Every structure is written in C-alpha cells, then in structure tokens.
Amino acid sequence: MEENKKRIFLDLDxxxxxxxxxxxxxxxxxxxxxxxxxxxxxxxFPIACRHCDEPLCAAACPFQVIxxxxxxxxLQASFHCVGxxxxxxxxxxxxxxxxLLNHVSQKCSECKDREAxxxxxxxxxxxxxxxxxxxxxKKIIIGKRFTSRSPFWRRQ
Amino acid sequence: xxxxxxxxxxxxxxxxxGCDLSLNTSNRGDFLIxxxxxxxxxxxxxxxxxxxxxxxxxxxxxxxRLTSPLFNNKKIDWVIASSQISHQLKEYxxxxxxxxFDVNNTLEELDSIFSLANALKVENIACSYLEPxxxxxxxxxxxxxxxxxxxEQAKVILIIGDVxxxxxxxxxxxxxxxxxxxxxxxxxxxxxxxxxxxxxxxxLLVKPGTxxxxxxxxxxxxxxxxxxxxxxKNYRAVxxxxxxxxxxxxxxxxxxxxxxxxxxxxxxxxxLASVDFGKTDDPLLFxxxxxxxxxxxxxxxxxxxxxxxxxxxxxxxxxxxxxxxNQGKVKAIIxxxxxFPDYYPIVSSKLQNLKFFASTTTRLHNLTRPNWVLPVPSxxxxxxxxxxxxxxxxxxxxxxxxxxxxxxxxxxxxxxxxIELTSKSRINDKIMLNIDEVIERAINFLVSKKESTNEIxxxxxxxxxxxxxxxxxxxxxxxxxxxxxxxxxxxxxxxLKVVTNTxxxxxxxxxxxxVPINTVSVNTDSKENRSLxxxxxxxxxxxxIISPAKGKLVKVA
Numbered sequence: 149m150e151e152n153k154k155r156i157f158l159d160l161d162x163x164x165x166x167x168x169x170x171x172x173x174x175x176x177x178x179x180x181x182x183x184x185x186x187x188x189x190x191x192x193f194p195i196a197c198r199h200c201d202e203p204l205c206a207a208a209c210p211f212q213v214i215x216x217x218x219x220x221x222x223l224q225a226s227f228h229c230v231g232x233x234x235x236x237x238x239x240x241x242x243x244x245x246x247x248l249l250n251h252v253s254q255k256c257s258e259c260k261d262r263e264a265x266x267x268x269x270x271x272x273x274x275x276x277x278x279x280x281x282x283x284x285x286k287k288i289i290i291g292k293r294f295t296s297r298s299p300f301w302r303r304q
Numbered sequence: 305x306x307x308x309x310x311x312x313x314x315x316x317x318x319x320x321x322g323c324d325l326s327l328n329t330s331n332r333g334d335f336l337i338x339x340x341x342x343x344x345x346x347x348x349x350x351x352x353x354x355x356x357x358x359x360x361x362x363x364x365x366x367x368x369r370l371t372s373p374l375f376n377n378k379k380i381d382w383v384i385a386s387s388q389i390s391h392q393l394k395e396y397x398x399x400x401x402x403x404x405f406d407v408n409n410t411l412e413e414l415d416s417i418f419s420l421a422n423a424l425k426v427e428n429i430a431c432s433y434l435e436p437x438x439x440x441x442x443x444x445x446x447x448x449x450x451x452x453x454x455x456e457q458a459k460v461i462l463i464i465g466d467v468x469x470x471x472x473x474x475x476x477x478x479x480x481x482x483x484x485x486x487x488x489x490x491x492x493x494x495x496x497x498x499x500x501x502x503x504x505x506x507x508l509l510v511k512p513g514t515x516x517x518x519x520x521x522x523x524x525x526x527x528x529x530x531x532x533x534x535x536x537k538n539y540r541a542v543x544x545x546x547x548x549x550x551x552x553x554x555x556x557x558x559x560x561x562x563x564x565x566x567x568x569x570x571x572x573x574x575x576l577a578s579v580d581f582g583k584t585d586d587p588l589l590f591x592x593x594x595x596x597x598x599x600x601x602x603x604x605x606x607x608x609x610x611x612x613x614x615x616x617x618x619x620x621x622x623x624x625x626x627x628x629x630n631q632g633k634v635k636a637i638i639x640x641x642x643x644f645p646d647y648y649p650i651v652s653s654k655l656q657n658l659k660f661f662a663s664t665t666t667r668l669h670n671l672t673r674p675n676w677v678l679p680v681p682s683x684x685x686x687x688x689x690x691x692x693x694x695x696x697x698x699x700x701x702x703x704x705x706x707x708x709x710x711x712x713x714x715x716x717x718x719x720x721x722x723i724e725l726t727s728k729s730r731i732n733d734k735i736m737l738n739i740d741e742v743i744e745r746a747i748n749f750l751v752s753k754k755e756s757t758n759e760i761x762x763x764x765x766x767x768x769x770x771x772x773x774x775x776x777x778x779x780x781x782x783x784x785x786x787x788x789x790x791x792x793x794x795x796x797x798x799x800l801k802v803v804t805n806t807x808x809x810x811x812x813x814x815x816x817x818x819v820p821i822n823t824v825s826v827n828t829d830s831k832e833n834r835s836l837x838x839x840x841x842x843x844x845x846x847x848x849i850i851s852p853a854k855g856k857l858v859k860v861a
Contacts, residue, residue: 161479161483161503162475162476162479164468164472164475164479164499164500164503164768165499165768166354166355166468166469166472166475166768167355167768168352168353168354168355168358168472168768170355171354171355171356171358171359172340172342172353172358174358174359175339175340175358175359175360175361175362176339176340191502192499264342264344267340267342270342270344270351270352271340271342271351271352271353271357271358272352273352273353273354273472273473273475273476273768274352274472274475274476274479275352275476275479275480
C-alpha cells in the first residue's frame, strides 16, 4: 500500500451498528455499496471496499470494466457493466453485494465525486469509520484498541 | 444543458439532537438531483448524521407523496375541497369534533392548530404521537438537564434503555467520554441485551418491563441524600421494598450496590434515559424514577432523556379522546400530521366510525371510514421553530413544497378565515409530578409485578436505522432465547407465529441470548408488529400506555 493512499478504516471500539454508513451510501447512489455484519449484537462490522493493490474483482471482470486508477482507486465504469456478477464472486472479502441495481453491480468508488472523501465516513454517527493513510492509522493505534478494549473481546 | 448546484442548510427535524443538515441540489437539464452534504465544521454533529438524516432527500423525492386532496381516496380540486370541508365541519357541534396533531409540525404550526381549536371552540385536542417517551414531559421539580458538554466531560454515564437506537449521534460524546480515561465508567440498564451492552463496563439486565423497579432500588441504596429528598416515610418504604425488587427484577443486590456506589462517588456524571414502544410496563414511572435518580445522586449529575420528540403542550390527552369516542360524543377528527392513524393500528381501530379530515405528506393512510386527506409539505420543506435537546432551533426549507400541497396555516385559514393566533403551544412545557405520588405508584407497581404470570412476554425494540420502512430488513425477525427455542423445537430462521390478544403474525426466528427466558422481542418500526401490543388508558394521567404484550408462540411447519 502506498504511504499516502487513503483507505476506509473501522475503529471497532466506536461502531454501534447504526447503519448510518449504509444509509449515506444508499441516499447518494440508490443502493448501498458498503455492507454490514454483526456478531450477536456485540460487535458490528461495516464492510467497505479495500481498493486492493491487486484487485481480484478487476481480474475477474470479462470486459475490463473495473480498473485501478493512478491514485490507487479501484473504479468501475458502470455504463459498460453487463451484470455478469463475476466481480461479486471474485471479491475475497464479500464486499460486493449480490443484488444488482439497474442490472449493474454496485462497486464503491470512495465517493470520488466528493472532494472531502467518502460519504459513509463523513456521516458515521459515532465516528467509527475513518478515511486515513496507513501512517495515520498507525498513529491512532486502531489495531491496539481492537485487541485491548474492543467490546468483542470482553463481552459478557 | 445547464449544470448548477446549490447547498441549503437546516437543522435535522427527525429527533431532538438538532444536527446540522445540508442538501446539495444540482440541476442537470430538467432533472433535480438532491444529495445530502456533510459539513465537518458544524458545531453539534461535525457533519455526522444517522440513517434517518441521511435519507432525508428520499423523503422529499418519495414517490408516495400526495399531490392533490383526496376525498374517500378520489382526487379532488383544492377549491372544492376547501369549501366542502368548511361546509361539512358546520354539520358538527364543537363537542363532536376532536383535533389531533403529531410531531411533524413546527411550533408556529402548533400555534395555528391551537388557534383553530379556539376558533371552533373544540375542547378535545390531543397529540396523536403516542410513543412512551412523551412521558418525559412529566417532570419532577429540580431536575438538572444535561448540555452536550456535560455528556462529553462525564466521568460516569448511566444509560437506561437503548439510547443509541433512539439517537445514534449520542454515541460519539458518550463513547468519547468513556474512552477518555480508563477510570471512567459506563453502566447500562435494559431488559434486552442491546447494542450498548458491548460498550458498558457493567450491564444490569432486568426482567421485561421492570426497569422502573431497578431504578427504585438504586434510589433506595444511594441512601443519605435520598432520605433528605424523598422524606423519611418514603425512604423507609423504598428500603423495605428492595428485597422484593431484587426478586422481581432478577438482578442481585450486590450488582445494584456496585453501580449505586460508583455513580454516587464519581463526580461529573450523566443519566441518559430512553424508552421504546412496548418495552416497559409503566413509562410514567420509568420517566419519573430516572429523573428522581438524577436528583438524589450527589456529585453533580445531570439528566438527559433523548426522546425522539417532546410534546409542545406537555400533557397528551389522547386517552380522554378515546373515552369520548367510546361514549359516542366525538364524531369527526381533524388531524394534522404524518404518522397517525396508520402508525398505531390498535388505536386507529377505535376510531373506525369517525369522519376524518387529515393533512399528511404521503399516502400512508389506509382509511376505510369517510375521509378527507389533504397534502401538506414535509418538515424538510417548512420554515419555523422546533425543539432540540439543547434549546430551540430554526429550520429552513431544503426544497420547495411538493406541487399541489398547501401549508397547515393555509388550510386552517381556509377553514376559518381571519383566524386569531394564540401562542398556547409555547406554555405548559412540563407537567410537574409529586414525589409522594411517584413513590406510591412505584410500590403499587412492585406489588402488581409480583403477581405476574409466567406467560411469554413480547417486547418492542426500535432500530437505529428504521424509518418509514427504509433499510428495515429485520421487521420480520423475532429474537428468542435458546432455551425457549429448544422447548419449541425451533432452529435458526424457522417460522414462528406470535399470537396476542390483539393480533397475530408469523416471524423468522433469530435465536439469541440477547433476550431473557420467556421473552421474545420484535422490531416496532413496522406497523404490523405494533398491532401485537395492547393499549391501555392510564387512570391517573389519561394518557395512552402501550406496554409489552402477553401471548403465546406457535411453531409454523
């Protein structure tokens, strides 16, 4: 990962499972491109596209509709998508939703139409989603929190 | 093709948190595209929004929006509608008319509604928003209410009920306060192990509907200050009741003592309370005892009850209205609001034979009775004043009112030309409670709970993301304890029918330890689920109480 390449990170300590991120995405694009899972109401996981360095969704696309930009974003040219669902099957993280909107798979673009960054991060009600570079992530020790104070590891 | 965009700012009107809400409207050719914008500089919410606020643009563009008056579900012209409504209202005496309003009105509109009642000499005026949180309008003297900074700086936070579902934005200041110092404490009281349990240092999970009793035990255990405030006689009665409370609530005395000791000793604290539809047996006691706990707890504690809305005129007299309808005194209702009567099937079934004059934004109504339905702008298309937790706020229109709609004041002026405005909605914000009466009611409540049976209890739960059916996948799910599931031979995702005195519905089973034994929990953002819960009229306040339902579970093959 490039040092200045920003990604969507989850601070597990803060996620309350309010699904505001999903609503923000749905409100802007008509369908949510960020997914959500929970473990017995104890821990919540919004699942955002990782914009992989070597994206398997792009490799699986038979029409080269998904491409990696110079800035490291994995973007989809929706107009050319035929809805074959190859990308959905290929994503190792299960981020791409099975349902198609207008016969097109829904792929996160990290809200490239919005200068201030992704809408899911901006709207996150509890401040759990963050849009950071790897360097910034290390500084705020999200990983340490995950194992030390996260509700998942000390639920009753 | 022109391509312009404009940002409009307002205060989100969907709850009391008062978030700044911005809408980016761009014009691409003939198409208007509305997208929510997030202003990171906003003082209250820093651009954050919950699911409801995020979906504000979809409310404006909702395909179900009404664009023409309807008479018995047939479109009719505004001019004919206005004259016929004025004419038809004259057929009734003032005593035969009731006026109802809900929370989708600004304070100025409420003034107009109260003025209409004055002009028509109508005495039956009630709020049709019947959520239990309206009981937070009943207040004890000397309650200290929290400001946002009190929550941010708190060292100990006690949460009663699923506050994060009611107002997700409160999670940020609460969790910031908790994580600021490892000695800070977060305690949680609820009957269902909700989302807050994962964040709390300690969760006290009580038996269904008994939250007020646990609060009474905490008040009794706190001791010295309690005695001074509630008086020697009441204090002795509360102390005497503690062993019974422990038995009824199912929480050990040592756990209650631990929480009481912690919230008493730590300075700077907040008590946050919230109550869901069909979750507690006595919402008035829930409200009163959570406030009393704040009053008796020493070392600078503040109270915050983030109810979705507060009633502008305090007392909700809907029970009196139902009684009048039952006695055949009321024959017509003029309703101003979106959510009634569809939102409360049990209540609206009592009003089947009345003539309805309803103003609303969407075709929500499923009225079989003779009715008028008039389109009005939604709260997002109005200017005016609303209440927030932190004081009053001005809302501005994010979009032009939908074509064909008329404002509530315009409608009222058509009914009564040259109406004289009153400012009745701005007074009587809170209705004061008496501590002696509260303690007496609590002790009586304890006695009634001791006699309760072992029937299955059906609890209501709100979701943080359910609003008018949007993002609501779980309305068909029912939470059931593994022990009950085993007794019924249920596996995950099996079908389970719930039968109560008022309705029955088939759900998909979700087996979880989050609900206690002999209790199931359903989402109450869906009106079908709401119809499972019984309605009672409180004998003291004449308000409507919708408590947890009793019923049976039947496995569906």
